[in-house]
Amino acid sequence: MSQLNDISLVAQVVVFKNTRAFDELVKKYQSAIRRFFLNQTLGDSELSDDLAQETFIKAYINIASFKNLSNFSTWLYRIAYNVFYDYIRTRKETAEIDAREVDAIHNTEQENVGQKMDVYQSLKTLKEVERTCVTLFYMEDVSIEKIAGIIGCPTGTVKSHLSRGKEKLAVYLKQNGYDRN
Amino acid sequence: MTEINEKTINQFFKAEKKEIEDNGFSRRVIRHLPDRSKKLSDIWSIFCSAITIILFFIFKAYEVILNILREAFNGAMETGIAHLDLKSLLIVGVVLIGFGVKKVCQLE
Numbered sequence: 001m002s003q004l005n006d007i008s009l010v011a012q013v014v015v016f017k018n019t020r021a022f023d024e025l026v027k028k029y030q031s032a033i034r035r036f037f038l039n040q041t042l043g044d045s046e047l048s049d050d051l052a053q054e055t056f057i058k059a060y061i062n063i064a065s066f067k068n069l070s071n072f073s074t075w076l077y078r079i080a081y082n083v084f085y086d087y088i089r090t091r092k093e094t095a096e097i098d099a100r101e102v103d104a105i106h107n108t109e110q111e112n113v114g115q116k117m118d119v120y121q122s123l124k125t126l127k128e129v130e131r132t133c134v135t136l137f138y139m140e141d142v143s144i145e146k147i148a149g150i151i152g153c154p155t156g157t158v159k160s161h162l163s164r165g166k167e168k169l170a171v172y173l174k175q176n177g178y179d180r181n
Numbered sequence: 182m183t184e185i186n187e188k189t190i191n192q193f194f195k196a197e198k199k200e201i202e203d204n205g206f207s208r209r210v211i212r213h214l215p216d217r218s219k220k221l222s223d224i225w226s227i228f229c230s231a232i233t234i235i236l237f238f239i240f241k242a243y244e245v246i247l248n249i250l251r252e253a254f255n256g257a258m259e260t261g262i263a264h265l266d267l268k269s270l271l272i273v274g275v276v277l278i279g280f281g282v283k284k285v286c287q288l289e
Contacts, residue, residue, distance in 0.1 A: 019211055026207040034201045049206060056210045119197040138194035169193075170186040178189055 006072040014064050022063075026056050029073060032140060033080055039135040040084050040128070042120040051087060055080045070149060077142070077150045081132060088128065122172045130165035133158055 006028075012021035033055055037048035058079050066075050123131050132151060136142040144162070148155045237243065 017216055019214060019216075022214070023207055023211050026210050027203060030203055030206050030210075031201040034206070035198070038201075052206070053210050053213060057213055057215070060214050119194070122193070135194070138191055139198050166187070166190060169190050173186070173189055173193060178193060 003071060007068060010063060010066055010068075010072065013060070022060055025059075025072070029076055030056075032073065033076060036077065036080055036135065036140070037084065039119070039123060039139065040131060042124055051083050052080070055083045058083065070146070074142070074146050074149060077136065077146075078152075081150050084132075085128075118176070122169055122176075125168045125172050126165050130161045130168070133161040134165040134169065137162055 006025070009021040009025050012018040013025070030052065034048055034052045037051045037055075038045060041047050041051075055076065059076055062079075066072065070078075123135070126134060129151065133147055136147050136150065137144070142150070144155050144158050147158045151158070
């Protein structure tokens with residue numbers, strides 16, 4: 001039902017350039033996409049909102065290329081993933097810094113995300129791609145097949161990223177007393 | 182990876198999953214959509230052009246332009262008519278018409 005509604009909204013945007021229909025799509029998916037970026041940037045809300053905005057604008061520009069082969073949310077996550085990695089690539093090119101330093105730059109936690117500190121600290125222990133797989137799988141309930149479609153690699157690779165991510169997270173959670181819960 | 186760890190990770194992320202309030206985010210996105218920006222920019226251009234045309238007539242700018250042209254023409258007639266080279270004038274005219282035609286073709 002929800003997917004049918006999405007298709008109807010997408011059709012209105014494609015055919016009539018209906019910005020109200022697109023507004024409904026933005027309202028529906030803004031939380032998930034902004035949360036995705038918050039997790040990737042380890043809590044930088046300003047950067048997350050900028051990247052989320054860029055994601056929705058790109059989705060609007062390329063909405064005619066949405067072929068309904070996947071859910072609208074999966075298609076949107078794929079754009080978000082590309083936007084984030086384009087951002088990282090630009091940062092790497094301009095600053096000529098390695099992945100660890102990129103992580104450090106992203107780690108500009110805001111004061112208002114105190115309660116999320118633990119989750120961002122735990123995600124900090126993961127590589128970017130592991131972070132993407134882990135947050136999509138555990139937080140957003142996206143299946144391994146869909147994650148493979150989003151990050152553009154085989155399901156086996158996603159499983160490896162998830163496995164490595166889980167091992168690192170288990171160590172972090174044990175060190176911080178979560179195993180006693 | 183034990184069963185407990187898998188469950189713990191699941192619970193850890195589920196507990197941290199919070200809905201994010203819109204707080205004007207969608208409005209900001211809609212404001213930045215390319216077509217909408219283009220439409221607003223077109224409306225602004227039309228508005229500015231209309232204001233310019235109205236001011237042009239209110240302040241009788243056409244009279245100023247006519248005066249300048251008249252003075253320039255009179256000056257040219259008084260000083261330059263004696264030395265006017267019709268052949269050069271013809272060449273300049275042909276070149277200018279050529280440029281004009283080329284420009285119009287490019288626009289199409």
